[in-house]
Amino acid sequence: MSEWKKVKIGDFSVTAAESFRRLECSFAIQVVKFLFEKRLVKNSVLGDFIEEIKTGKTPRKNEARHYEDKFISWFKPNEIGHKLYLEDSENHLSKHAFDSKQVTVFKSKTLLINCIGDIGRMGILNKESSSNQQITGILFDERILPEYAFLYLLAYRSNFYEGILQTTLPIINQNKLKKLPFCCISIEEQKKIIDFIFFLLNVKSKEEIGNYIIDDEIKNIARKFFLVSQGKKNILKNSNFQQSHLTELRQQILQDAISGKL
Numbered sequence: 001m002s003e004w005k006k007v008k009i010g011d012f013s014v015t016a017a018e019s020f021r022r023l024e025c026s027f028a029i030q031v032v033k034f035l036f037e038k039r040l041v042k043n044s045v046l047g048d049f050i051e052e053i054k055t056g057k058t059p060r061k062n063e064a065r066h067y068e069d070k071f072i073s074w075f076k077p078n079e080i081g082h083k084l085y086l087e088d089s090e091n092h093l094s095k096h097a098f099d100s101k102q103v104t105v106f107k108s109k110t111l112l113i114n115c116i117g118d119i120g121r122m123g124i125l126n127k128e129s130s131s132n133q134q135i136t137g138i139l140f141d142e143r144i145l146p147e148y149a150f151l152y153l154l155a156y157r158s159n160f161y162e163g164i165l166q167t168t169l170p171i172i173n174q175n176k177l178k179k180l181p182f183c184c185i186s187i188e189e190q191k192k193i194i195d196f197i198f199f200l201l202n203v204k205s206k207e208e209i210g211n212y213i214i215d216d217e218i219k220n221i222a223r224k225f226f227l228v229s230q231g232k233k234n235i236l237k238n239s240n241f242q243q244s245h246l247t248e249l250r251q252q253i254l255q256d257a258i259s260g261k262l
Contacts, residue, residue: 004147007198009084016081020121023081024157027229028200031222033155035193036183046153047178052107052139055115055174056131059093059102066102071095073129074103077114077121080135084150086112086123093130103130106137111146113138113153113177117169120160122150136174148190151197152182200226 010019023029056075059066070092079089097103106112106129114121116134124146131137140149153159159180164172196214203209206223 004194004198005085007084007201009201010082012082016078017118017121018081020081020118023201024154026201027222027225028197028203029151029155030225031200031218032151032193032197034221034225035218036152036155044182044184045178046138046149046180046182049140049144049149049182049184050138050178051141052110053136053174053177054104054106055136056104056106056133057102058132059097066094066097067092068094068096071098072103072105073127075112075123075129075131075135077117077132077134080112080114080123081121083123084147085126086129087126089129104137105130107139109146110137110139111149112136115172115177119164119170119172120153120157122153124150136177138177143184143187145187145190145194147194147198149182151194153180156181196222 009023010016011022012019014022061067071094072092073086073089074091074093075086075089076091080086093103098105106125108125108127110125110129112123112125112131112135113119114134115136125137138149140146160172161170164170164176192214196212196218199212200209200222203226206226209219209222209226212219
């Protein structure tokens with residue numbers, strides 16, 4: 001797990017929501033989805049593997065003592081999406097709030113999930129923490145690694161939106177979370193998938209993929225997804241250049257017209 005902590009998944013130049021969306025669309029996540037579709041049978045639901053599930057809360061803002069010191073981290077949705085592991089939050093709750101049971105306490109290794117608005121954004125706690133009421137935390141039993149659950153739920157993030165109430169803001173409650181399709185495999189197999197996908201998240205060339213020790217079929221699929229993603233980036237880059245060039249050309253024509261050069 002120490003190696004997994006080095007994995008970079010976020011783009012801090014954009015919002016957490018956009019950063020997570022880019023991760024969801026990355027070639028690495030398309031590969032993991034291929035692996036799940038090809039090799040796994042979705043014969044269970046998430047609730048079968050949950051040891052503890054809680055929803056966060058916000059202590060009364062008009063009582064300053066709830067926020068007077070930094071006793072425990074208190075996460076909000078805008079902080080979820082940039083990082084795989086959540087270490088420290090922007091805001092904290094006090095020991096008074098903790099002692100008076102105004103805090104939902106999540107254990108280390110809990111998977112925090114944004115459940116209101118842009119639902120399905122996730123992060124894994126590195127230490128005991130709390131959150132506001134827009135976030136639900138799931139602690140899995142010994143059969144599931146939180147990193148595996150993160151990848152599985154990310155690959156099938158669309159499942160979060162199936163059958164939910166389409167109000168002003170999409171909302172998924174604990175009961176619906178427990179009913180999400182899920183699949184349990186051995187811890188060793190989970191580790192293999194995690195290692196490979198986290199490797200892909202930071203890969204720079206198809207040659208790197210070729211050197212990875214894994215089934216040739218999987219490597220070939222990964223290389224294909226990588227090449228497709230690179231092709232899309234080049235198309236976007238060229239498109240942006242052409243758009244910029246056209247904008248400059250339009251401005252020059254307008255300037256020439258104003259100055260009487262046309």
